[in-house]
Amino acid sequence: MFNTKAFGDSKFRFQSLTLVFYLIGFVVVLAETIFHIYGKSLCLAEGCRIVESFVKGGDLILLIAGLVLFGVLIFLSSYKFPEKIKPLIEYIHSGILIAALSVEGYLLGFQLFIIKELCIFCLTVFGILFISICLRLFKKRLEMVYAFAGFVCLILITYFVNPEINLIPSSRYVLVYSRGCPHCEEVIQFCKTHSISVQTIEAKEISGILRTLKIEHVPVLFCDEGTTKKFIVGQAEIKEYLLSQAPQTTTQEGVCPIFEKEKCQ
Incomplete structure (x- = not known):
C-alpha cells in the first residue's frame, strides 16, 4: 500500500531543504552586496573583476538582481498560499528557476569560452540554483528539465557565437x-x-x-x-x-673606435 504520510513527509523535507538553499543564496548575495558598497569583494579571483567590467551599470546590477531572485524564491517557498492557487504558484516558482539557470548558463559560458576566467561568486550562485532545481526534480516537478535544457543551450550559444576577445x-x-x-x-x-x-x-x-x-x-x-x-x-x-x-643611438660616420676597430664606420 502507498504510504501517503511518508510521501508527505518526504515532500516537506525537500521543500524545507530547498528553502534553506534559497536562504543561503540570499545571505551570500547580501554579503557580497555589502562588501561591494565598501569597495571590497568576497571573490578575489580575476574572473570576478573581469565579469564586473562587462556588466552595464557595474556589478551592483547583478547583485540587486540576485537579491530579488532569492527574495522572491524564499517568499514562494515559505508563504502559505490558498490551495486553489498553489498549482499556479508552483509553475511560477519553476518558471523563475528555469529563467535563472538559463541566465547562469550564459554567464558560465561567457567565463569559460570568452574571457576564460572563472568568477567564484558566480559559480557559488550557480551551485545553489543547481542544487535547488535538483531538489525540485526529486519533488516530481518534471518541468525542471527545461531549466537544464535552457542552461545547456545558452552555454552552447556562447561557445559557437563569441567575439574571441x-x-x-x-x-x-x-x-x-x-x-x-x-x-x-x-x-x-x-x-x-x-x-x-x-x-x-x-x-x-x-x-x-x-x-x-x-x-x-x-x-x-x-x-x-x-x-x-x-x-x-x-x-x-x-x-x-x-x-x-625604437631606442635612439647616435653614430658617427667616417671614424673608427680606438678599442673596437671591428666597428669602424
Whole structure:
C-alpha cells in the first residue's frame, strides 16, 4: 500500500531543504552586496573583476538582481498560499528557476569560452540554483528539465557565437596579418631587420574583434604601452611608429673606435 504520510513527509523535507538553499543564496548575495558598497569583494579571483567590467551599470546590477531572485524564491517557498492557487504558484516558482539557470548558463559560458576566467561568486550562485532545481526534480516537478535544457543551450550559444576577445596575445606589439598580403610581409621583414620584437597573429583568428573595431585592412599593429592602448593600420604608418619607439643611438660616420676597430664606420 502507498504510504501517503511518508510521501508527505518526504515532500516537506525537500521543500524545507530547498528553502534553506534559497536562504543561503540570499545571505551570500547580501554579503557580497555589502562588501561591494565598501569597495571590497568576497571573490578575489580575476574572473570576478573581469565579469564586473562587462556588466552595464557595474556589478551592483547583478547583485540587486540576485537579491530579488532569492527574495522572491524564499517568499514562494515559505508563504502559505490558498490551495486553489498553489498549482499556479508552483509553475511560477519553476518558471523563475528555469529563467535563472538559463541566465547562469550564459554567464558560465561567457567565463569559460570568452574571457576564460572563472568568477567564484558566480559559480557559488550557480551551485545553489543547481542544487535547488535538483531538489525540485526529486519533488516530481518534471518541468525542471527545461531549466537544464535552457542552461545547456545558452552555454552552447556562447561557445559557437563569441567575439574571441581573449585571442589577442599578451605582448607589447602584436601584428595582425593575412597570408598573401605583401604589405604584411614587408612589415614582418622590417621588424626582423631592425630586431623589433613583434608577435604575429593571423587576421582570420580574430575576425570578430576586427569587425567590432571596424578594421577592414591589414596589416594592423596592436600596441600595449601600459596605460595607453592603440592600434595602427597600414604598412607605412606601422613602420614609422615602430621606428619612433625604437631606442635612439647616435653614430658617427667616417671614424673608427680606438678599442673596437671591428666597428669602424
